[in-house]
Amino acid sequence: MSAADDRGPDPAASILPSRDFRDPGLVFTVAVLxxxxxxxxxxxxxxxxxxxxxxxxxxxxxxxxxxxxxGETGAEAAARAAEAVxxxxxxxxxxxxDRKSAEALLEPxxxxxxxxxDLPLPQLVTVELAPDHPATSADLNRALAAAHLDATVDxxxxxxxDVRTSGDIVRLSAAVACLLIATxxxxxxxxxxxxxxxxxxxxxxxxxxxxxxDRFVAQLFQMRFAALATRAAAYGALAAAAVxxxxxxxxGSDGFSPALPIAWTDLxxxxxxxxxxALVAALSAxxxxxxxxxxQV
Amino acid sequence: xxxGQAPEVLRDIDxxxxxxxxxxxxxxxxxxxxxxLKLIYIAARPxxxxxxxxxxxxxxxxxxxxxxxxxxxxxxxxEFHLLDHLTAFDNVALPLRIAGQRLEQxxxxxxxxxxxxxxxxxxxxxxxxxxxxxxxxxxxxxxxVTKPDILLADEPTGNVDHAMALRILRLLVELNRMGTTVxxxxxxxxxxxxxxxxxxxxxxxxxxxxxxxxxRSYPEDPDSLAGAGFL
Numbered sequence: 001m002s003a004a005d006d007r008g009p010d011p012a013a014s015i016l017p018s019r020d021f022r023d024p025g026l027v028f029t030v031a032v033l034x035x036x037x038x039x040x041x042x043x044x045x046x047x048x049x050x051x052x053x054x055x056x057x058x059x060x061x062x063x064x065x066x067x068x069x070x071g072e073t074g075a076e077a078a079a080r081a082a083e084a085v086x087x088x089x090x091x092x093x094x095x096x097x098d099r100k101s102a103e104a105l106l107e108p109x110x111x112x113x114x115x116x117x118d119l120p121l122p123q124l125v126t127v128e129l130a131p132d133h134p135a136t137s138a139d140l141n142r143a144l145a146a147a148h149l150d151a152t153v154d155x156x157x158x159x160x161x162d163v164r165t166s167g168d169i170v171r172l173s174a175a176v177a178c179l180l181i182a183t184x185x186x187x188x189x190x191x192x193x194x195x196x197x198x199x200x201x202x203x204x205x206x207x208x209x210x211x212x213x214d215r216f217v218a219q220l221f222q223m224r225f226a227a228l229a230t231r232a233a234a235y236g237a238l239a240a241a242a243v244x245x246x247x248x249x250x251x252g253s254d255g256f257s258p259a260l261p262i263a264w265t266d267l268x269x270x271x272x273x274x275x276x277x278a279l280v281a282a283l284s285a286x287x288x289x290x291x292x293x294x295x296q297v
Numbered sequence: 298x299x300x301g302q303a304p305e306v307l308r309d310i311d312x313x314x315x316x317x318x319x320x321x322x323x324x325x326x327x328x329x330x331x332x333x334l335k336l337i338y339i340a341a342r343p344x345x346x347x348x349x350x351x352x353x354x355x356x357x358x359x360x361x362x363x364x365x366x367x368x369x370x371x372x373x374x375x376e377f378h379l380l381d382h383l384t385a386f387d388n389v390a391l392p393l394r395i396a397g398q399r400l401e402q403x404x405x406x407x408x409x410x411x412x413x414x415x416x417x418x419x420x421x422x423x424x425x426x427x428x429x430x431x432x433x434x435x436x437x438x439x440x441x442v443t444k445p446d447i448l449l450a451d452e453p454t455g456n457v458d459h460a461m462a463l464r465i466l467r468l469l470v471e472l473n474r475m476g477t478t479v480x481x482x483x484x485x486x487x488x489x490x491x492x493x494x495x496x497x498x499x500x501x502x503x504x505x506x507x508x509x510x511x512x513r514s515y516p517e518d519p520d521s522l523a524g525a526g527f528l
Contacts, residue, residue: 009386009400017382206378209338210392211368211443213361294360 016196016203016220026192026225027232030185034236034277037181038270042244044174045266051167053261058156058163062140064094064125067150074123077149082125084147090135093128125151185277186284189225193285196221197292208296218289226282233277237270244270299344306332308502310346314480316446319473321489322482324499330482333499334449337480338370339363351446368396371440371477375452377432379424379439385411386420389438396443407442414438414468430461437468441477448472450481454488462488 064085068077078096086094102121129135137155144151197204207217248262299305306329314320314337324330335341336348339355348355351366358366379388386407393403411420414434424432433453440448450469454462466481466488473479480497483489489496496507 009390009404013383013387015380015383015391015394202378203380205340206380206391207395208364209340209367209372209378210395210439211364212395213364216395 014224015207016200016224020196020199022192022195022199023228026188026228027235029188030229030232030277030281031236031239033181033185033188034233034273035240036236037178038237038240038273039243040174040177040181041269042240042262042266043260044170045269046260046262047170048167049261049263051163051170054163055160055167058160060129060131060134062127062129062135062137062153062155064127064140064144065152065154066123066125068123069148069150078123078125080147081123081144081149081151084143084149085125085127085135085140088135088139088143090130090133090139091127092130095126097124097126182276182280185229186280189229189281189284190288193221193225193288194292196224197289204293214290214293217293218286221289222282222286225285226278229277229281230274234274237273240273241267241270305344306502307336307343307499307504310504312497312504314447314478316478317473317476319470319479319494320481321492321494321496322480322499323484323486323489323496326484328499329502330499331451333504334372334451334480334482337447338372338449339367368392368443369446371443371445371448373433373436373440373448373450373453375455377424377436377456379432379435381424384421384423385416385427385435388424388435389442391439392443403442410438410442411435415464429456430458430464433457433461433465434468437465441472445477447478447480450479452482452484454483454485466492 064081066074066077066081068074072080075096075098082094082096085091099121102124103115106115106121127135127140137153137157140153140155144153204217207220244262244267245264247260248264248267251260251262306327310333312333322330322333332341336343337350339350342348342355351369353362353366355363355366380391383391389407389411390400390403393407408417408420411417414437416431416434416438419427419431424435427435433456437450437453440450448469453465453469457465462485469479469481470492498505498507
């Protein structure tokens with residue numbers, strides 16, 4: 001009597017062989033796809049957060065550029081403009097920007113200390129708008145005109161449109177990437193199912209002879225590949241979450257970078273990968289198996 | 298019947314199996330024995346003519362209903378067609394699991410049946426560890442576990458010695474006594490002759506019937522199989 005003779009009945013004994021030499025390759029491929037999908041989602045969430053933050057900042061402020069007229073100096077004109085717009089309803093604060101602050105804005109392009117003292121700089125007034133009922137650029141223009149100032153109001157609407165468009169592009173790109181990855185995963189599982197059915201033709205034949213319906217046989221392959229995909233997707237999701245966590249830790253409270261402010265909550269998106277992986281694999285395996293089985297007698 | 302564009306392997310077959318009958322199916326290699334059995338266990342469809350099984354015209358029966366007809370037909374193969382990764386117990390239990398039974402429903406029947414075919418001590422062994430005779434008896438147990446109306450055996454004694462062939466034949470005869478219609482395709486002319494059972498002979502795709510030759514001359518099984526109580 002062999003060691004196997006000590007076994008008892010196993011109601012859950014897998015009708016399909018539990019191991020196949022093709023499994024490691026499939027697990028690796030699905031794990032990589034799951035990793036890429038999770039990274040795409042994490043990056044999209046972070047980029048979306050950055051875009052929303054920028055849009056919030058831009059929509060809450062405006063800039064007035066003042067051109068002095070007559071004998072008035074630039075600083076005097078800016079101070080008058082700040083005073084004029086500060087009284088407009090919907091403006092929280094208006095402040096004339098001093099030369100030092102204006103030079104700081106140019107430093108990224110010209111370098112620190114490279115700005116000549118006699119370089120004429122635009123006279124700017126930064127305006128903070130009330131969050132509930134912000135003043136419009138028309139309101140500010142009217143106030144400036146009433147104060148007889150030659151000034152231009154920039155309410156950042158052009159930049160906001162760009163930022164919003166960028167956010168939409170990032171979201172759409174992530175969705176397309178996830179869709180493509182899911183399709184690729186489905187195709188990989190479909191291929192594996194075809195291979196599995198071909199390799200297990202003997203088992204399928206025995207099952208049919210024993211009176212198995214196509215649905216029963218397809219479910220065996222569906223369960224098998226769903227289980228494999230769940231495991232593989234979990235590996236990929238874990239790896240992506242680890243990478244996300246490292247980037248978050250590296251970047252501190254601001255996340256990886258101002259353009260990619262990863263939050264801890266973004267990593268929760270990885271939890272969906274095993275579930276979606278199982279779903280895609282199950283659907284793919286079931287439909288392919290049913291299609292192949294229907295071709296038989 | 299033909300496979301694809303190949304020449305016909307069976308032609309002008311007019312066969313009706315009486316419930317409870319026992320037939321040997323003989324013929325040279327390539328005569329179409331396996332093809333005829335395939336038609337009966339609905340693994341193939343006739344390219345021409347009508348095939349009626351259990352009052353169902355197989356040509357018009359929806360594909361989704363065929364599995365339920367197949368459950369009433371047990372098949373034993375020369376090559377056994379066992380699943381090597383399942384124990385003897387699980388191999389026999391397979392048709393019952395497919396039919397939706399739970400372990401507590403089928404456990405007793407399967408154990409009893411394995412004991413009946415002489416594999417009570419080997420029920421947790423895997424097929425690769427079994428001898429040819431044990432595999433064939435396991436294959437018979439799997440074929441009859443659903444108490445089929447028809448049992449088809451394709452060269453069931455082809456891979457076993459003569460003593461084991463007689464033992465297997467006794468099992469099949471005993472099943473027939475219990476009401477199962479049995480058809481055995483066999484090359485073993487000696488076994489066929491000694492059984493004294495009616496013979497269907499295939500030659501170049503044509504079937505001819507020969508009535509029972511006379512009383513059997515193989516030794517009776519000392520153990521009454523009916524006493525096992527399974528069927």
